[in-house]
Amino acid sequence: MNVHTNIPLKNYLSMKIGGQTRFMADVTTVEELQQLVSNTKAKGIPFFILGSGSNVIARDEEYPGLVIRVRIPGFEVIDENATTTTIKLGAGELWDDVVAKSVDMNLIGIEAMSDIPSYCGAAPVQNIGAYGQEIADTLLSLEAYDTEAEKMVTLSNDECKFTYRDSIFRTEARGRYIITSITLQLFKAAPEPPFYKGVQNYFDEHSVTIYTPQAIREAVIAIRHEKLPNPVERPNAGSFFKNAIIEQWQLDELLRDYPDAPHYEMDESRHKVPTGWLIEQCGFKGQSLHGFLVNPANALVLINESATGYLDLSLARGEITQAVQDRFRINIEQEPLEIA
Known part of the structure; x- marks a missing residue:
């Protein structure tokens, strides 16, 4: 070392x-x-x-x-029965490599999270998710070094306090735990509809009627490649904003003025609204702000075209969040963590 x-x-x-x-x-x-x-x-x-x-x-x-x-490695099947397979993964394993292996094993549970650039240890931190799946759905437990108690601990799914793109590791316990491994329970079954809208649209357009983990993976990779620019070629941090989670009164207000506004029910009182749609309605999609291009294919993504520092990013972020707040009375939040 x-x-x-x-x-x-x-x-x-x-x-x-x-x-x-x-x-x-x-x-x-x-x-x-x-x-x-x-x-x-x-x-x-x-x-x-x-x-x-x-x-x-x-x-x-x-x-x-x-x-x-x-960069701790590890991929081990630790339990298996007629319906599930439980896998322990080192924090240093590349997430998409693990998804690919699980698909090769004909398992479901994480196939819709294909092509996410992450390591396994980082996946629970923001409760990564895509196209109707999130890691909270399959994570049984994780091992971490507790830097306060100075010992290794095991945290259950419930103890991680997962919410939409969030967990205890980003909130009250930020900096306390360093994840060294995660344990996932995946399922021996064929994917069944209804699928996430984007995936179903892809299946319809390509006449896919046999649903397998590989079919889901291929669809998701194709969709992501169309919507998300390659960060090696065009610097970006993926989805820069979280999708907005709003209360019922906010949804009622939104639909009064925008009857066709996309929205998804989270529970009885909360709803998810695509932040990319909100940003697009404010006229930013395809526009350049302080050296950042608001991705023409997906307004959640800010592409660094000529920005030289954090100040440029701060100014671009501020203009977008303020415009959304002024127009919709909805606060949108940054998704990436900051080193501080």
Whole structure:
């Protein structure tokens, strides 16, 4: 394990902005992680856990601490019966590699989350999800290093407090737990309709009538490639805004003025409205703001065309969120975490 100094964060983040981090290190075992965190705490140095860098942004100022990249491997079937297969995954496994393996095993549960750029350890942090699935649906438990108690712990699904694109790891326990493995329970069954609208539309357009995990995966990859620009070619952080979760009164108000506004019921009193639609109604889709292009194919995505720093991103974000608030009285939230 080597600790490197003065590393430009923009080289490790898909948005390609951000200053330096004072220290950076990769760990491949739990023991390395425990030793590194112990030494860091003893010296009073802050730390941040970085996954693939696809859902993280950094400020222009130097981060005065240690960025840790957890690369612990592992793919193990730990239980199996007639209907389910339970798999334990190291935090350093690439998420899409795991999805591909599960599809090859003819399992369902995460196939609609294909092509998400993430590591397994980062997946529960924001409760990653796509096209009707989220990791909260299949995660049984996870193992993590508790940096306060300085010991390994196991957290159940309930203890992670999953909500839409959120968890305990982004809220009250941010920075406390470092995930080292996750355990998923997947299912031995064929996917059944109704499918998420985008997936069903793809099936209809391509005359797909035999539903398999591979068919779902292929559809999702094709849809994502059409809507989401490749961050290697066009720097971006994926969906920059979360879809809006609104109360019933807000939905009533929205439908009064926009009867055809898309919306999805979350529970009896809350509804999800596509934030990309809200941004598009404000006229931003395809527009450039402070060096960022609002993706013409998906207004949730901000593409860094010429921005040189965090200030540019802050200005673009502010214009969009304020416009949505002024027009719809709906607050939209940034999805990527910030290194701080």
